[in-house]
Amino acid sequence: MNIEDLKAEIIAYSKEIGIDKIGFTTADPFVELKERLRRQQELGYQSGFEKGTIEERTEPRLLFPDAQSIISIAVAYPAKMENAPKSTRGDRRGVFCRASWGIDYHDALKERLSKLSDFIKSKETEFTGKLMVDTGELVDKAVAERAGIGFGGKNTLLITPEFGSYVYLGELITNIPFTPDEPLEDSCGDCTICIDVCPTGAIVQGGQLDSKRCIAFLTQVKDFVPEEFRDKIGNRLYGCDTCQAVCPRNRHVDFHLHADLEPEPEIVKPQLKPILKMSNRQFKETYGHMAGSWRGKKPIQRNAIIALGVYKDNTAIDELIEILVNDPRPVMRGTAAWSLGKIGTDAALIAISEAKEREADDQVLYEIDLALNKLEGGAASNAR
Template sequence: MNYNQLKLDIIEYSKTIGIDKIGFTTARTFDTLKNRLLQQQALNYQSGFEEPDINKRVNPALLIDQPRSIISIALAYPSKMKVRVVSKKGERRGIFCRASWGTDYHVVLRDRLKKLEDYILSKVPDAALKSMVDTGELSDRAVAQRAGIGWSGKNCAIITPEFGSYVYLAEMITNLPFEPDEPMEDRCGECNKCVDVCPTGALIQGGQINAQRCIAFLTQTKGFLPDEFRDKLGNRLYGCDTCQTVCPENKGKDFHIHAEMEPDPEIAKPLLKPLLRISNKEFKEKFGHVSGSWRGKKPIQRNALIALAHYKDESAVNEMIAVLTEDPRPVLRGTAAWALGKIGVEKGRQALEAAKEKERDEEVLAEIDKGMKFFLESEGS
């Protein structure tokens, strides 16, 4: 088998199935990554969504027998909406990050990987292959960096010269001995914009992130959002793009290559108030196909309440009172109480006072007290 020719054939085929960039690397262990992951673990900087076994994250030999190489792929996604919707008084909108625009990228990339697998197997029927997207054991970024897809930026994203960091990544481990590509030289240089502007200081230094402070992670949690992050959330419902939008390498980068990734503005930037009363069925029908729905509607609704408080949207007070008094979920009741205090209208105060008499959940009562405190502070100022 001429593996150099096969590699060229795979590269050519990848272009026909909607893969924007492809790279090859060895299947040796990711020793540098292991040290970094151990440090992250020791500092409690992990999100908890990762594969817990660090050895599996860095050693392809634990995932398939006798791996020889890894193929890394990248697909570019849009950074701008072709059709824009505007958030205005009384009709405030939240925002899903760009990585949750269009069809769930896991679905899109798995489709590309399946086609690539089928092609390789048509050439080498007994090839051993294992593909993964995001939730697999390996680090997509570590593989992409070593395969020459791009360099690992200070914002902890892979940055490509062609598409900036607006790329989805996936990889395939194989037992085929492909010639590895050269890693790309780091081009961040002295630039530190992403670290400097991170809303919560989650980027500790170039290339190191405390996921526990990252807004992208925090928007996906299901409990009460810690107080220190609520005012930082803005109108974000899922994810955060700040470290991407400020990156000079992303300036002017906006690619509309894949129809599946085109955002529906009413989904990517939805009205906030209807989210407070959306049913499970309605949520699944409207948002179920996007990656930002994977945790269900509860985190999105909690974030919507915080976003409405951010806007001080008085037109949402009645909906918030309904959540405070009727919702069975303590996190939603409590967040509504806090939000009513932030908005600060008299009707909200009365609702908080009434709710305090009936509420039995200690955490919700604490949030009601926070809401009441906002009124006391405004009276004292």
């Protein structure tokens, strides 16, 4: 079949299987990206979640020797949720970012890419390909930029003309030399809103992110969250949408095109206190289908503890004391001490003081002392 005719058929078929945008680019190395990644590495801005070497992330033929072109896809996801439950005193709730609404987007896009691959194979028997979504070596955003899906925003996200930045990305490396599409021009202009309002200053400059300061990263680490970031995390259980929510390109953007990506309100904005007592099985049954579950329950529970402290929810004191006293995980005990210190009642002070007498872990003791210093300092200040 003529390659241009095949390309047209692929584009038409992609609409039938729930792909909202599709673009084509070469399998040539991503030369500029390689230099940017090296600079990120030198500055210590990488998250550590990246897969592969810089060469593997920028040279498609190292991953797929027969590579001739790359097909990039985008699938739009919702920006707003109907009937979102309210967070109220005594019934505080956390929130999962929009990219964790619905089923795990890795599964959703891999299913679409697999169908696309099978379709091409049915038309071109010599076709071979390799698909990847997010966790693969290639940088999805860079592929999508070069394929004309959208442009790279200053918030480091891909921004499409139609769907803003609320899109999932994936790609299919192929052995067919499709005609590449033209990239779009950057359109952020002089706007710096995302840089100005980033809660932790993680967007160093337009298009450059210090991943280790990014709340989306911080909510996923399994260790203690540095104290300077805890209040800024707020009630986020997984991810952060601030740099998307403030983007003018996302104003009035809200697409509900795919049932499998629709949020379940009680799941994506859950009550905080029940999360603290969840078993591994309960966590998997409740959240296992979501992208936000990939690191397991530990980070989600720790973030729930932080959120209760930020809310100063004194109805959670008994649960937090139970964690401080009996949880076998130092990160949980230490974070509970911090949270109780934020709540700051007499019961919290007594519980933290008693816990200090029993605690043997140095990091937990550090958190206990931090909480006690704040509580005692506050008491001294109130006495003056």
